[in-house]
Amino acid sequence: MDRLQQLYREVILEHSRRPRNFRRLHAPARCADGINQLCGDRLRLCVNGDGARIDEAAFEGAGCAISIASASLLTEAVAGRTCDDALALADRLEQALSGTAPEDLGALEALCGVRAFPTRIRCATLAWRALRAALHGETRPVSTERAPNTPDTRTWTKTSHDVRPDQ
Amino acid sequence: MSATPEQFAATGTLDVEALRAEFPALHQEINGHPLIYLDSAASAQRPAVVIDAIADYYRHDHANVHRGVHTLSDRATRAFEAARERVAGFINAAATHEVIWTRGTTEAINLVAQSHLRPRIGPGDEILVTWMEHHSNIVPWQLVCEQTGARLVAAPVTDAGEIDMAAFERLLGPQTRLVAVNHVSNALGTINPVARIVELAHAHDAPVLVDGAQAAPHLQVDVQALGCDFYAFSGHKVFGPTGIGVLWGRETLLDAMPPWHGGGEMIREVSFDGSTWNELPFKFEAGTPHIAGAVGLAAALEWLEHQDRTALAAHEADLLAHATHTLSEFEGLRIVGTAPHKASVVSFVFNDIHAHDIGTILDHEGVAIRTGHHCTMPLLRHYGLAATARASFSVYNTRAEIDRLAAALAKALTLFR
Numbered sequence: 001m002d003r004l005q006q007l008y009r010e011v012i013l014e015h016s017r018r019p020r021n022f023r024r025l026h027a028p029a030r031c032a033d034g035i036n037q038l039c040g041d042r043l044r045l046c047v048n049g050d051g052a053r054i055d056e057a058a059f060e061g062a063g064c065a066i067s068i069a070s071a072s073l074l075t076e077a078v079a080g081r082t083c084d085d086a087l088a089l090a091d092r093l094e095q096a097l098s099g100t101a102p103e104d105l106g107a108l109e110a111l112c113g114v115r116a117f118p119t120r121i122r123c124a125t126l127a128w129r130a131l132r133a134a135l136h137g138e139t140r141p142v143s144t145e146r147a148p149n150t151p152d153t154r155t156w157t158k159t160s161h162d163v164r165p166d167q
Numbered sequence: 168m169s170a171t172p173e174q175f176a177a178t179g180t181l182d183v184e185a186l187r188a189e190f191p192a193l194h195q196e197i198n199g200h201p202l203i204y205l206d207s208a209a210s211a212q213r214p215a216v217v218i219d220a221i222a223d224y225y226r227h228d229h230a231n232v233h234r235g236v237h238t239l240s241d242r243a244t245r246a247f248e249a250a251r252e253r254v255a256g257f258i259n260a261a262a263t264h265e266v267i268w269t270r271g272t273t274e275a276i277n278l279v280a281q282s283h284l285r286p287r288i289g290p291g292d293e294i295l296v297t298w299m300e301h302h303s304n305i306v307p308w309q310l311v312c313e314q315t316g317a318r319l320v321a322a323p324v325t326d327a328g329e330i331d332m333a334a335f336e337r338l339l340g341p342q343t344r345l346v347a348v349n350h351v352s353n354a355l356g357t358i359n360p361v362a363r364i365v366e367l368a369h370a371h372d373a374p375v376l377v378d379g380a381q382a383a384p385h386l387q388v389d390v391q392a393l394g395c396d397f398y399a400f401s402g403h404k405v406f407g408p409t410g411i412g413v414l415w416g417r418e419t420l421l422d423a424m425p426p427w428h429g430g431g432e433m434i435r436e437v438s439f440d441g442s443t444w445n446e447l448p449f450k451f452e453a454g455t456p457h458i459a460g461a462v463g464l465a466a467a468l469e470w471l472e473h474q475d476r477t478a479l480a481a482h483e484a485d486l487l488a489h490a491t492h493t494l495s496e497f498e499g500l501r502i503v504g505t506a507p508h509k510a511s512v513v514s515f516v517f518n519d520i521h522a523h524d525i526g527t528i529l530d531h532e533g534v535a536i537r538t539g540h541h542c543t544m545p546l547l548r549h550y551g552l553a554a555t556a557r558a559s560f561s562v563y564n565t566r567a568e569i570d571r572l573a574a575a576l577a578k579a580l581t582l583f584r
C-alpha cells in the first residue's frame with residue numbers, strides 16, 4: 001500500500017460516504033462547532049449524557065473525506081465512555097497522529113494514514129477538538145488553526161451552552 | 168488582451184521550453200514526480216533574472232535610500248526610483264510619483280480605505296463592491312464602515328460568474344462614495360469589464376479602485392485607458408518578490424489624501440509643534456521601504472515586457488481552452504466560473520470528492536493546485552460551496568502538464584469511486 005492508500009483506507013472511505021450518527025441532537029445535548037480554515041471543513045458535534053458519561057454522540061457538517069470519517073469514527077468511539085475517558089482518547093489520538101505516541105486506538109487506527117500528510121492532520125483532529133469544546137462548554141467555534149483548547153475546570157453540566165433545536 | 172487559440176496558432180512563436188528553463192523552481196521532483204505547478208494565481212514562480220537581481224542588489228548596491236550622500240546610498244536610491252519608473256511604465260501611469268510602494272495589494276486597498284475614504288464618508292454613504300471580491304477587497308471596506316457608519320453593498324454575480332451589470336447599475340447612486348472591484352477574479356478567472364464599470368461609477372461621481380492582483384500577470388494594464396482612480400497589484404503574482412506591491416492613484420486624489428502611516432521618509436519637517444508631509448509619493452511611504460523588493464519587481468516587469476506578450480496571452484488562452492475541455496470530460500466534475508472572458512484559471516468541484524482530498528492526491532502526483540475558499544467565502548457561499556479545487560496556469564505551463572493533471576484526477580477517481 002502506498003502512502004495514499006494508507007490515507008484513504010477502505011474504512012475511511014466507507015465512513016466518509018456513509019457517516020454514522022450524522023444527525024442533529026436536540027437539547028439538552030452539548031454541541032460545539034469546528035472549523036478547519038485550511039479547507040473549509042465545518043462541522044457541529046453534539047453529545048448527550050448524564051454529565052459524567054456520554055450516551056450518544058452525533059455530528060452534522062460538510063468537509064473532506066478525512067474530517068467526515070474522523071467525526072463518524074468519533075461518534076462510535078466515544079458513545080458509552082466517561083467524559084474523562086473520551087478526552088483521554090482525544091489526547092491519545094492527537095499524539096498518535098503527530099507521531100509522539102504509539103498507536104493504541106482500536107478502530108481509530110484507520111486514521112493514522114494522515115501522519116504522512118502533515119497538512120491533513122487538522123482534518124483528522126477537527127471533530128476531536130470540537131468534542132473537547134463541547135465537553136468543556138466552549139461557546140466559540142474551535143478552529144484547527146489554534147492550539148487545542150486547554151481543559152478548564154468547568155464541567156459540561158454546570159455551564160449552560162445548550163443547543164436549541166432551531167439553532 | 169484575451170487571445171484565442173486561433174490567434175495562438177497564427178503566432179505560435181512562443182518557445183515554452185526555453186521560457187521554462189528560466190524558472191529554476193519548476194525543475195524539481197515532488198513526491199517522486201516532476202513538479203507541475205498550477206498555483207500561479209496564488210503566487211507565481213520567479214525567473215532567474217529576478218532572483219539574481221535581488222541577490223546582486225544585496226551583494227553590491229545595498230544601503231538605505233534617500234538618506235546618505237555616499238555612493239551606495241545613491242546607487243540604492245537610483246535603483247529604487249528606477250523601479251518606480253518601471254512600474255509607472257508597466258501600467259501606463261501618467262506620472263511616476265503616482266506610484267506608491269506598498270507591501271502588496273491588500274495594503275494598497277487598506278491605504279485607500281483609511282486615507283482616501285474614511286475622512287470622506289459617514290452614515291448614509293455606501294461603498295459598492297461585488298460578490299466576487301477577494302476578502303482583501305471586502306474587509307478593508309468593512310472596517311471603514313464600522314468606523315464611519317457607512318454601508319458596504321455588493322453587486323451580485325451570475326451563475327456563469329460574471330458581475331450582474333444591470334444589478335450593479337441599480338446599486339449605484341448618489342450615496343455611492345467608492346466602487347471597488349477586481350479586474351480578474353482569483354476564484355473564477357472572470358475578466359471584468361472595468362472600463363464600463365468606471366464609466367457607470369463616474370456618472371455618479373464615485374471613484375473606482377481596481378484590485379489588479381490577478382490581472383497584472385495576464386493582461387496589459389493601462390490605468391489611463393481603464394479610466395479608474397486607483398489600481399492595486401502585488402509583486403509576487405507577476406513573477407516578482409513577495410512583500411512588495413503597488414498602489415497607483417490619480418495625482419489629484421493622492422494629493423488630497425492625508426498620510427496614513429507616520430515615520431521617517433514621509434515627512435518634510437518634524438518639530439514637536441507638528442510636522443509637514445513630504446510630497447508624493449513619499450508621503451505614503453513611512454520607514455525604510457522594501458528596496459530589494461522594488462528592485463526585484465522591476466526586474467520581473469522588465470522580464471515580462473521583453474517577452475512577446477501577445478504570444479504569452481495566446482499561450483495562456485490555449486492552456487485555458489485545453490484545460491476547460493479536458494476537465495469537462497470528467498463525469499461529476501463541474502467548472503465553477505464559465506464566463507466567456509476569462510484569465511487562465513479553472514475552478515472546479517466533483518460531486519463526490521471534496522476539493523481537499525483532490526488536492527492531497529494531486530500533490531502526491533507532483534501536481535500543485537489550490538484547494539479551499541480562495542479567500543472568497545461570500546462568492547463560494549453563493550454557489551453553495553465551501554471549497555473548490557483551482558488550477559491556475561501561467562506562461563510557463565504546458566498542455567502536457569494539463570494532461571498530467573487529468574491523469575492525476577483520474578487516479579483520484581479510481582481511489583474514491
Ligand SMILES: [Zn+2]
Nearest residue numbers: 039064123523
Ligand atoms: Zn479537510
